[in-house]
Amino acid sequence: MPFVDIKVIAGVFTAEEQRRLVESVSEAVIAVEGEALRPFTHVVITETPSGSWAIGGEAMTTEQVQAKRAAG
Template sequence: MPFIDIKVIAGVFTDEEKRRLVEDVSEAAIAVEGEALRPATHVVITETPSGGWAIGGKPLTSEDVQAKRASG
């Protein structure tokens, strides 16, 4: 059964954006796996505390990610 874990930094995405992530990722997976597996397709959003996620040894905060979103 498909299980999709979306990991994000806490405080970056609104509840509405997280809902859209769950819906859109679910639909993408179901398009590949087939409609019969819709009831068995699980999606979870796991939020990591700000500063608890690092890339290249540099911890990222929610402010860092929000600044990247704003610049793009």
């Protein structure tokens, strides 16, 4: 059964945004796999501490990601 783990940097998304992510991703997976597997579809968000996630060798902080979100 599907298990989706969404990894994010802690503090980037609000609790409401995380809830919407979990619900939206769940619905997308169920749309593909079929309604019968709804009870077996798991989606979780795992938060990584600020500064503990590197992209291209550069550690990213919550503030850096929030600035990128605001710019986009």
